[in-house]
Amino acid sequence: MSRIEKFLLSVLLMIYLIGCGGDGKKRKKVSTVTKVVTTFSALPKTVKSPLDNPSTPEKETLGKLLFYDPILSGNKDVSCATCHHPDNGYAEFLDISIGPNATGLGSRRKFNTPNDIPFVKRNAPTIINSAYNGMDAFGNYEPSEATMFWDDRVKSLEVQALEPIKAFEEMRGHGFDADSILQIVVNRVKHIPEYQKLFASAFNEPEAVSVTNLAKAIATFERSLVTNNSRFDKYMRGDQDAILTSEKEGFELFKSVGCVNCHNGPMFSDYKMHVLGTPKTEKLEQADFGVEDTFAFRTPTLRNLRFTAPYMHNGSLSSLKKVLEFYEDIADGKKRNEYVPVRKYDPFVRQLNLSVKEMSQIISFLNTLNDTNFDRTIPESVPSGLAVGGNIQ
Numbered sequence: 001m002s003r004i005e006k007f008l009l010s011v012l013l014m015i016y017l018i019g020c021g022g023d024g025k026k027r028k029k030v031s032t033v034t035k036v037v038t039t040f041s042a043l044p045k046t047v048k049s050p051l052d053n054p055s056t057p058e059k060e061t062l063g064k065l066l067f068y069d070p071i072l073s074g075n076k077d078v079s080c081a082t083c084h085h086p087d088n089g090y091a092e093f094l095d096i097s098i099g100p101n102a103t104g105l106g107s108r109r110k111f112n113t114p115n116d117i118p119f120v121k122r123n124a125p126t127i128i129n130s131a132y133n134g135m136d137a138f139g140n141y142e143p144s145e146a147t148m149f150w151d152d153r154v155k156s157l158e159v160q161a162l163e164p165i166k167a168f169e170e171m172r173g174h175g176f177d178a179d180s181i182l183q184i185v186v187n188r189v190k191h192i193p194e195y196q197k198l199f200a201s202a203f204n205e206p207e208a209v210s211v212t213n214l215a216k217a218i219a220t221f222e223r224s225l226v227t228n229n230s231r232f233d234k235y236m237r238g239d240q241d242a243i244l245t246s247e248k249e250g251f252e253l254f255k256s257v258g259c260v261n262c263h264n265g266p267m268f269s270d271y272k273m274h275v276l277g278t279p280k281t282e283k284l285e286q287a288d289f290g291v292e293d294t295f296a297f298r299t300p301t302l303r304n305l306r307f308t309a310p311y312m313h314n315g316s317l318s319s320l321k322k323v324l325e326f327y328e329d330i331a332d333g334k335k336r337n338e339y340v341p342v343r344k345y346d347p348f349v350r351q352l353n354l355s356v357k358e359m360s361q362i363i364s365f366l367n368t369l370n371d372t373n374f375d376r377t378i379p380e381s382v383p384s385g386l387a388v389g390g391n392i393q
């Protein structure tokens with residue numbers, strides 16, 4: 001039995017009694033009720049798939065090859081692994097991503113010259129555990145509804161997998177239209193005998209090589225990339241010695257200072273949008289205004305932070321220490337982004353109560369959420385014969 005810890009953190013019930021003059025009647029109005037139940041438990045040991053895409057070893061093998069094959073990009077120079085590489089925990093050791101017309105991996109990735117491709121405006125999150133995206137505080141999730149991206153704008157790994165192929169600055173590049181690129185890519189794949197075989201064995205249907213099946217295979221591979229046995233998971237499952245006393249103290253602080261109001265559940269995310277006023281990046285000419293121009297971004301998971309620096313939607317904070325200093329600033333009502341006035345901050349930001357001394361203990365607790373046990377193997381070659389992973393050398 002996994003140990004489930006539940007507690008009610010804040011129940012805010014504001015009842016405004018508004019007295020009326022005139023007719024002498026009294027009206028009672030409940031204006032806001034904010035209730036956050038924060039629950040923590042281990043991640044489940046298994047992964048669910050959508051009903052129309054059950055996981056099989058054949059799909060996973062195919063999906064892995066597609067993930068590393070730059071054939072999916074317009075100019076055959078970028079693969080999914082370019083920005084989500086196992087050496088970087090399937091995230092990217094770079095603040096904001098660089099797609100086509102570039103060379104190198106992570107912090108060494110640079111645009112070739114000449115170049116007119118813009119930066120991708122956001123930081124690449126890790127693919128590890130994205131299979132659990134959208135999980136609620138009690139560990140419930142629905143894979144076909146799993147929210148993706150820093151603004152939750154698409155649902156499911158299947159739908160997500162096609163977005164980077166269509167995006168100009170991620171994989172499409174010059175010379176291709178967003179409307180036709182998917183079909184162009186599928187036609188290329190169709191003409192490679194090894195892919196024909198792999199699609200046929202993964203999908204038992206006549207026209208096995210299709211846009212839909214390409215997305216399904218990639219999503220299946222991504223569902224194999226989970227880490228659900230961190231020291232924290234072991235602790236939650238009952239092994240009291242899995243984490244140190246100081247880390248347990250860090251966990252208590254994490255809860256008591258108010259991080260839990262947004263980072264909760266087995267994924268340490270409520271998957272909701274919040275305005276923090278994260279510092280902008282100097283690399284973008286036009287600032288990223290987030291969801292509906294509100295500067296709100298999704299609460300990210302806090303699992304595997306060891307692999308996912310730099311942090312925030314734009315990689316603007318390079319270390320966990322800087323993230324905590326940022327929280328201390330905003331909790332104190334300081335402004336860190338010229339576009340975001342303090343009054344716009346999420347109400348939970350104002351409830352944070354953080355001191356310098358507590359930071360290192362919280363960081364040591366966050367380390368218990370790292371789990372190095374994930375697939376780091378890279379295919380030796382991909383069926384297109386192109387460079388594995390794209391131009392990353």
Ligand code: HEC
Pocket residue numbers: 067072078079080081082083084097098099100120122123124125126127130133147148149150151157160161162164165169170171218
């Ligand atoms: C040029 C770099 C780049 C490439 C190539 C790329 N991605 Fe991403 N990926 C990103 C960035 C940046 C984001 C966040 C974008 C956003 O939130 O708007 C992202 C987000 C994601 C997410 C969402 C994770 C989450 O927790 O919300 C998944 C899944 C993903 N990518 C998978 C893929 C797959 C599959 C491919 C190949 C088909 C791919 N990516 C290609 C940079 C890249």
Ligand code: HEC
Pocket residue numbers: 254257258259260261262263273274275276278297298299300301302305308310311312313314320323324327346348349352354362
């Ligand atoms: C109001 C909700 C909220 C509270 C409270 C909150 N966070 Fe966050 N956290 C977020 C959001 C939203 C982001 C992403 C912001 C962005 O990208 O601009 C984030 C980002 C982070 C990141 C960066 C993760 C990554 O992969 O980039 C860390 C680490 C973090 N928070 C830790 C904490 C800690 C520790 C606390 C308590 C001191 C805390 N958070 C309190 C909502 C919250």
